[in-house]
Amino acid sequence: MITIDTEYLKTTLLKLLDIPSPTGYTDEIVHAVGRELERMGVPFELTRRGAIRATLKGAQPKLDRAIVSHLDTLGAMVRELKPNGRLGIMMIGHWSARFAEGARVTIFTDKRSFRGTIQPLKASGHVYNDEIDTQPVSWDNLEVRIDEKLSTREDLEALGFNVGDFIAVDSSPELTSSGFIKARHLDNKAGVACQLTTIKAIVDAGITLPVTCHPLFTISEEEGTGASSILHGDVAAMVAIDNSTVAPGQNSREDSVTIAMRDQGAIYDYHLTHRLISLCEDNAIPYVRDVFRHYRSDAASALSAGNDIRTGLICFGLDASHGHERTHIDSLIAISRLLCAYLQSTPRIKHDSNKLGPLEGFPMLSVNKKTR
Structure with missing residues (x-):
C-alpha cells in the first residue's frame, strides 16, 4: 500500500527552500x-545544462509517462554598478518590483558571495517624507544595498562585483501550527518536494508501475523554456506539477488539488485531464478545476517546442x-496522493503507443445528443 510520508515532504521542502536557485544559477x-x-x-540522466530525467521502470514498454516540476525560481541579476556603491538590478523570471522591495538577498560574484537587501531608491521617510509613497513601482527604482563598507563604483569593482552577477532572494519559510506554509x-x-515524496x-x-515513468526536473521554467528539450521519445503523456x-x-x-483546464500557453488534453479528475473522485482526493489567464507551465513549454504528447497540469x-x-x-499531500494514483493507473488509450497510427x-x- 502507498503511504505519503508527510514528514519527509515537509523536511524536503525546507531543504529545497534553503538552496538558492534563480534561473541560470x-x-x-x-x-x-x-x-x-x-x-x-x-x-537518472542530466542534460548538458542540468535538467534531470529520472526513470521508474514499468511493466509495459512504450506508453511512457512523465511527471515534471521545475527547480529554478525567481531572482534578479546585476545590471549596473552604481556610483553610490550599490547595485542596479533587473528581474529573473517575471515578478513585480513591489515584492522585491525589502527582500534579503545573496549576490554571487565570480569568486564569492555577499549579503544584501533590495531597497527602493527612496527608502527613508525621514529623508524623503511623502515621496516614499509616490515613487513608482519599477525595477529601475530599486537597488541592492550590500552589507560591506562600500560607497563608490570603484569599491564595488575592488570586491569583484560585475554586471551579470546573480542575485538569489531569501525564501524565509515558516510552517504554522494550522498547517500553512509561507x-x-x-x-x-513545493512541487519538487511533492514529486520527490511521490x-x-x-x-x-x-511497486512495479504499469508503464515506465520519467520524473523530470527542469531548470528554466521561469524564463519560459521549461520542459522543451528533455522528453524521452517514448513519452506519450506528461503531467506538470506547479502552483x-x-x-x-x-x-x-x-x-x-487544482486541475488546470488551460493557461495562456496551452489547452490541456481533455482525456488526460478527465482521467486525473476521475482519479481524484475515485480516491477521495479534494480537487477543483481552474483556468489561468496569465500563466504558463512546463507542459505548455513542451507543447510549444513541438512535442506530440498529451499534457496535464495539476497544482x-x-x-x-x-x-x-x-x-x-x-x-x-493531495498532490502527492494524486501523483501516486496516476502512476499506478493503467493507460487506457492504446493508440498513444504509436507516434503515428490509424483512425482505429x-x-x-462522448457527448449527449440533443433531443428534438
Missing part, C-alpha cells in the same frame, strides 16, 4: 536532487504567487 539544487535520487536508488519560492519547490512512496512500497493562483475570480483553493493552491506566497500542507483505436469524445 541552478547547479547546486541539481546536485542536491541528484543525490536524493541516488539515495533512493532511482537512475515562503518565497514555493513556486515550484517517488519515495513508490520506491518504499516496492495555482488563489485569488478573487479564480477557482483554486489552498487546501486542494497546489498558492496564495500571492510570485509574491509573498502561502500554501497548505493538505494541498501538497483513436478516442472519441
